[in-house]
Amino acid sequence: MNIRTVKVPAPDGTALATDVCLPGGAGPCPAVIIRTPYGRDAHRAELRGWAAHGFAALAQDVRGRHGSPGEWHPYGGHEGPDGTAAIAWVRAQPWSNGEVVAVGASYAAYCALVTALADSGGVQRDAVRPDAVHRADGPDAVIAAVPALGLTETAREPGGPERLWARAGWWAAHGDRRDSEPDALHRALAGDPRLLDHLPVARLGERLAEALGRELPSWPRLWAERGRGKSAASGSAVRLPLLAVGGTRDPFADDTVALWQRWGGPARLLLGPWGHRLTADPAAPPRARVNLGALYVRWARAALAGRLEPTRSGIIALGDSGRWHSAHGAAITAEASAPGRPETGRWWPFGSPTGLRLLHGAAFTADPDRPVRSDGFAAPAGGAQPDRCLLLSPPLPRPLDLAGPALVRLDVTADTPSADWAVRLTALDPAGRADPLAFGIVRRTDPPGRATGVTVPLGTLGRRLPAGTRLRAEVAGHHFPAHVRNPHTGEDPVTATRLVPSRRTVNPRGSALHLPVVARRRYVEPAPEICR
Structure with a gap:
C-alpha cells in the first residue's frame, strides 16, 4: 500500500508534514491519526497495518519536529489546536466517512488526548452518512498508550x-x-x-x-510547572470511548490508571507486563505475548460502531504467565487497600517473623552526598552506619497472584524539615536472583523529630510470584539518579546548592506492606474483555 506525504495546514497556516496510507477498495472509510514528535517515518509499518484492515491511516510530525516547520515547544499550547485542525482536514477528504480515532503512545498519546479534550461536548451529523453522529471537532475515540500526560506528570x-x-x-x-x-x-x-x-x-x-x-x-x-492531574480531571467531561494501554513496568503506569479511572465515557484499561516501549521480555513465553495491533483494530471497530458497554473495566497481566485478571474501577484503586478491607489483599507487618523481618537500619542516615542508588539492586548486609532500612520476608509457601495497587504504611521520624521516603520492593527467587517488583517515593515536610505516619503508594502490580520467592523491602531517603536528591534543608531540590544528611528511624511496630493478592481468580482473554 502506497504512502504519500501531504502538508496539512495548522490553524495559523503552518503546513505540517503528514503521511497518508489509504486502504484498497472503493467507498469512504474510517481513519486513525497519529501525531508524534518522534518522526512519522517510524510509523510506516503501523500505517500499512491499519490500512490493511480498512482504515485510512495518517502519521503527522508535530510542529517544529522532523518534517514540520515551526517552533517545537514540548507540551506547549499548539498540540490541541493543531490536532483539531488535522482531524477537520481528514473529515473533509473524499475518502473519509467522518469517523476518526486518535492514536498515540507516550507524547503522541498526550497529543491524542489534548485533541479529544479540546472539545468535550459538541457533535455533528456526517454529510456522507446522515444517520451517523460524530464529534464536532475532536476524534470519535482515543487509544492512549503509556500516556505522558503533561510537564508536571513527566517531571515529578x-x-x-x-x-x-x-x-x-x-x-x-x-x-x-x-x-x-x-x-x-x-x-x-x-x-x-x-x-x-x-x-x-x-x-x-x-x-x-x-x-x-x-x-x-x-x-x-x-x-x-506545578499543577498535576489536569488532563485526567478534564477527561471526566469526555463521553467518547477510551482505550488506555500501559505497562506495570512503565514509570507512567499510575497516570495511565488515573486517566482510565476518571474518564467520562466507555473506558477500557489494558495493563500488560511491559515497560514504556510496550515490549515484552524477549525471554517471555509465547503465551505472554499480545498482538496489540490486532487488538487496537478490533477495539476501534467496536468503539466506532457503538458496541462497547458504557462502563469502565480493565485487565491486568499477571507478569509473563500469560494469565490476565479482570479489574473493575474500585478493584485497582489505592482506596481498595484501606484498613478494614482485608479481602482486598494481604498485609505484611514489619518486624514480624511471618511478615517482613528487620535485617538492619531501623535507624539509618540518608546522606545526599552518598545516596542510595537507583541503578543497582545490591543491598548492603549491614554496616556501622546503615543508609537504608532493610527487611526480608520468609519464602512464600505457595504461589501468589498480584493484581492491583500496592502500598507501604510507615511509622517514621526524620530530624530534618524535608524528607523523601523511597520504598523499593524486590522479589528474590529461590536462587537469590533479584527482580524489581515495585517502587514508590513521597516527599514529606513534617516537624523535625516528630513521629508521623506516611503512606507510600507502590503503583499497580500485575505479577505471579512462585513458591519460594522472598520479598525484600528497602526504605531509604534517596533514589538517585532516577530522582533528584532531597537536600533536607527545606529548599527546592531543583535550585538547592547545599546538601545535609538526615537521620531517620523506622518503627517496625507501626509499619506494614500491603500487596494486592488475588483471592478469587478471574482469568480473562484480552481481546474479548477489552472489546465487549
Whole structure:
C-alpha cells in the first residue's frame, strides 16, 4: 500500500508534514491519526497495518519536529489546536466517512488526548452518512498508550520528588531540536560521568548544552510547572470511548490508571507486563505475548460502531504467565487497600517473623552526598552506619497472584524539615536472583523529630510470584539518579546548592506492606474483555 506525504495546514497556516496510507477498495472509510514528535517515518509499518484492515491511516510530525516547520515547544499550547485542525482536514477528504480515532503512545498519546479534550461536548451529523453522529471537532475515540500526560506528570512523581534520569535523558534526546539523538545523555555522561551530581539541578540544561554543543532553553520551564492531574480531571467531561494501554513496568503506569479511572465515557484499561516501549521480555513465553495491533483494530471497530458497554473495566497481566485478571474501577484503586478491607489483599507487618523481618537500619542516615542508588539492586548486609532500612520476608509457601495497587504504611521520624521516603520492593527467587517488583517515593515536610505516619503508594502490580520467592523491602531517603536528591534543608531540590544528611528511624511496630493478592481468580482473554 502506497504512502504519500501531504502538508496539512495548522490553524495559523503552518503546513505540517503528514503521511497518508489509504486502504484498497472503493467507498469512504474510517481513519486513525497519529501525531508524534518522534518522526512519522517510524510509523510506516503501523500505517500499512491499519490500512490493511480498512482504515485510512495518517502519521503527522508535530510542529517544529522532523518534517514540520515551526517552533517545537514540548507540551506547549499548539498540540490541541493543531490536532483539531488535522482531524477537520481528514473529515473533509473524499475518502473519509467522518469517523476518526486518535492514536498515540507516550507524547503522541498526550497529543491524542489534548485533541479529544479540546472539545468535550459538541457533535455533528456526517454529510456522507446522515444517520451517523460524530464529534464536532475532536476524534470519535482515543487509544492512549503509556500516556505522558503533561510537564508536571513527566517531571515529578505523584508524591512530589523530581524525576531526574528520565527527564534529563528525554530533554537531551528530543528537547529544543528538530530531530532526535536517543543516546545524547550517554554521550554527555561519557565526557563527565558525574554530570548529574552537579548542583543546582536547574542549571543542568546549561551543562548538557555545553556537553552536546546545543542550547536547551526549555529546561527551566520543565520545573516551573506545578499543577498535576489536569488532563485526567478534564477527561471526566469526555463521553467518547477510551482505550488506555500501559505497562506495570512503565514509570507512567499510575497516570495511565488515573486517566482510565476518571474518564467520562466507555473506558477500557489494558495493563500488560511491559515497560514504556510496550515490549515484552524477549525471554517471555509465547503465551505472554499480545498482538496489540490486532487488538487496537478490533477495539476501534467496536468503539466506532457503538458496541462497547458504557462502563469502565480493565485487565491486568499477571507478569509473563500469560494469565490476565479482570479489574473493575474500585478493584485497582489505592482506596481498595484501606484498613478494614482485608479481602482486598494481604498485609505484611514489619518486624514480624511471618511478615517482613528487620535485617538492619531501623535507624539509618540518608546522606545526599552518598545516596542510595537507583541503578543497582545490591543491598548492603549491614554496616556501622546503615543508609537504608532493610527487611526480608520468609519464602512464600505457595504461589501468589498480584493484581492491583500496592502500598507501604510507615511509622517514621526524620530530624530534618524535608524528607523523601523511597520504598523499593524486590522479589528474590529461590536462587537469590533479584527482580524489581515495585517502587514508590513521597516527599514529606513534617516537624523535625516528630513521629508521623506516611503512606507510600507502590503503583499497580500485575505479577505471579512462585513458591519460594522472598520479598525484600528497602526504605531509604534517596533514589538517585532516577530522582533528584532531597537536600533536607527545606529548599527546592531543583535550585538547592547545599546538601545535609538526615537521620531517620523506622518503627517496625507501626509499619506494614500491603500487596494486592488475588483471592478469587478471574482469568480473562484480552481481546474479548477489552472489546465487549
